[in-house]
Amino acid sequence: MTAGVFRQEAVLVARSVPCDHREHRRVLAHCSSFCSDSTSIGVNTGFSTNGGEKARNARSAGPVACVRDVAFSYTLSMHDASSNASDGRLSLPDSVTPGKIDWVYLVPIVVIHALALLVFVPAFFSWTGVAVMLASVFVFGQGITLCYHRLLTHRCAKVPKWFERCLVIVALCSLEDTPGRWVATHRFHHAHSDENPDPHSPLVNFLWAHVGWLFIYNPATHNIGTYQKYARDVLEDPFYLKLEKSTIWVWIYVAHAAIYFAVGLIQSVELGLSLLVWGVFVRTVVVWHITWSVNSFTHMFGYANYGAGDHSRNNWLVALLASGEGWHNNHHHDPASASNQHRWWEIDVTYYLILGLGAIGLATDITPPRHKRIALSMELKQPIDASLGVAVAAVLEPHAVAAAASEESAIA
Ligand SMILES: [Zn+2]
Numbered sequence: 001m002t003a004g005v006f007r008q009e010a011v012l013v014a015r016s017v018p019c020d021h022r023e024h025r026r027v028l029a030h031c032s033s034f035c036s037d038s039t040s041i042g043v044n045t046g047f048s049t050n051g052g053e054k055a056r057n058a059r060s061a062g063p064v065a066c067v068r069d070v071a072f073s074y075t076l077s078m079h080d081a082s083s084n085a086s087d088g089r090l091s092l093p094d095s096v097t098p099g100k101i102d103w104v105y106l107v108p109i110v111v112i113h114a115l116a117l118l119v120f121v122p123a124f125f126s127w128t129g130v131a132v133m134l135a136s137v138f139v140f141g142q143g144i145t146l147c148y149h150r151l152l153t154h155r156c157a158k159v160p161k162w163f164e165r166c167l168v169i170v171a172l173c174s175l176e177d178t179p180g181r182w183v184a185t186h187r188f189h190h191a192h193s194d195e196n197p198d199p200h201s202p203l204v205n206f207l208w209a210h211v212g213w214l215f216i217y218n219p220a221t222h223n224i225g226t227y228q229k230y231a232r233d234v235l236e237d238p239f240y241l242k243l244e245k246s247t248i249w250v251w252i253y254v255a256h257a258a259i260y261f262a263v264g265l266i267q268s269v270e271l272g273l274s275l276l277v278w279g280v281f282v283r284t285v286v287v288w289h290i291t292w293s294v295n296s297f298t299h300m301f302g303y304a305n306y307g308a309g310d311h312s313r314n315n316w317l318v319a320l321l322a323s324g325e326g327w328h329n330n331h332h333h334d335p336a337s338a339s340n341q342h343r344w345w346e347i348d349v350t351y352y353l354i355l356g357l358g359a360i361g362l363a364t365d366i367t368p369p370r371h372k373r374i375a376l377s378m379e380l381k382q383p384i385d386a387s388l389g390v391a392v393a394a395v396l397e398p399h400a401v402a403a404a405a406s407e408e409s410a411i412a
């Protein structure tokens with residue numbers, strides 16, 4: 001297929017207004033076995049972006065799928081959220097049978113919440129416990145936001161494999177599922193955001209989006225076909241695959257709880273128990289609710305910078321608690337980007353952490369925001385792909401291209 005045909009397809013797709021978001025997302029999901037729904041324009045211009053090796057492999061294999069992916073992604077972003085056909089309420093996902101309890105999730109969630117109630121027993125209180133809890137919320141929260149979400153799901157940067165696995169162990173201490181399942185579920189959410197197969201849309205109701213979806217068995221998200229489709233790249237790692245096939249993750253959680261207790265025990269039994277209650281049980285519950293708030297609050301309350309084709313919103317409170325994840329409308333607009341910060345005051349602590357890792361050499365290939373990717377793709381001016389990149393950009397980001405062109409003519 002020639003670049004001319006690519007360009008034609010991109011234009012046709014970009015002009016397909018009004019579009020069927022469902023169809024677009026199906027294509028995005030189809031293209032996402034290696035790049036999620038977040039393949040950037042850089043993939044077809046030779047600029048290294050998310051996906052690491054996979055993106056590079058895709059580039060060498062041919063950019064067709066990713067060109068379409070880019071076009072569909074941009075087409076989605078061109079529409080105002082208010083035009084989404086799913087403005088009304090949603091029923092439960094078709095795959096869900098009401099009343100079919102998923103005990104594997106329900107039991108630990110109820111038990112850990114019950115144990116966290118020990119916080120009201122004065123004997124377990126200590127200011128050290130409170131301080132350890134607050135610090136642990138940030139550290140173990142990063143296991144989810146930095147590792148599971150930005151690194152594994154969206155591949156917004158590359159880190160050494162040993163470091164990535166360490167981060168996965170940190171994430172497992174939050175008891176939020178194994179990496180393969182978490183990534184598959186989240187990519188599934190992006191592919192069907194606020195439409196019927198979305199596993200946790202608040203358009204069903206707030207409680208469903210926040211925690212209810214975990215209590216009811218959903219065969220659409222919990223099956224090997226979904227894992228293969230949405231998280232194949234993750235499960236290629238033998239360690240992550242082993243986590244799926246064993247109960248190691250349970251023992252990792254138990255072991256880290258024992259370490260908290262043992263550290264406190266150095267001083268006294270009381271402090272050991274305080275660290276266990278505050279640093280493990282309370283902290284686990286807090287991190288759970290912060291993560292769940294991204295699914296519930298940020299698809300209901302807040303403002304939208306973009307029409308991302310769904311009900312995603314930017315919510316400052318969730319952004320504050322979840323280290324930048326609350327800028328969820330920005331994220332749905334540009335999921336490939338390492339940064340959710342699109343305005344100077346939209347503070348994104350996780351992005352700063354990624355930049356910090358980059359500064360000490362632990363993170364490379366950090367994916368910049370979309371407008372910078374487009375600018376870089378235009379600068380590269382590679383023989384075939386650059387012309388395509390400019391063509392796609394011209395259709396989909398006309399303001400950026402016009403600004404670049406006027407800047408170029410001014411220099412000339
Ligand atoms: Zn979302």
Ligand SMILES: [Zn+2]
Nearest residue numbers: 186190331335
């Ligand atoms: Zn995401």
